[in-house]
Amino acid sequence: NAGVTQTPKFQVLKTGQSMTLQCAQDMNHEYMSWYRQDPGMGLRLIHYSVGAGITDQGEVPNGYNVSRSTTEDFPLRLLSAAPSQTSVYFCASSPDRGHGYTFGSGTRLTVV
């Protein structure tokens, strides 16, 4: 099925561990973004990309790294997990700015 696929759906990490949240889209979209969603905070942009090899920081980039080596994939790396990174993470893609983003189903991350 066409869309944005995020894995894993759930993850528990210990403080200090690292991990990569995977995001893949099969719609040949140029734009991809990572958001975190916390109660009362809405969706906050972590990192985004406007094409393969081009990434930029969003509102809350600290503690996260991204790379975009292909159009399809946009992984998010947590370098050293902290409890403050407990959140629901969404990946999204769009063909261009004039079209809305298609969101994945999210990854619920708990850092203990």
Next chain:
Amino acid sequence: QQQVKQSPQSLIVQKGGISIINCAYENTAFDYFPWYQQFPGKGPALLIAIRPDVSEKKEGRFTISFNKSAKQFSLHIMDSQPGDSATYFCAASPNAGGTSYGKLTFGQGTILTVHP
């Protein structure tokens, strides 16, 4: 710094009533304003969007009203139904240069409950 401010945080409406959610922005470079709907356990889904060259856009029971001079825009849901109960987010993206045009900023969200 919250660039897009959304209100109210929560809204309760009776079936058949009108739901109104408001957003305000500061950045005059914003020129694309979408609204998203999110059901529990799901990702947000695009509902309707507007550009500032029009003051209103309607799609079915959903209408965006846009006031460029006041830097405000709102979502109206006519004949609200229990199935409309969800969280609604406004958002905005700029026409600035570089990579900024890929940057979508969201409001804090409004939890809408429609009672039968």
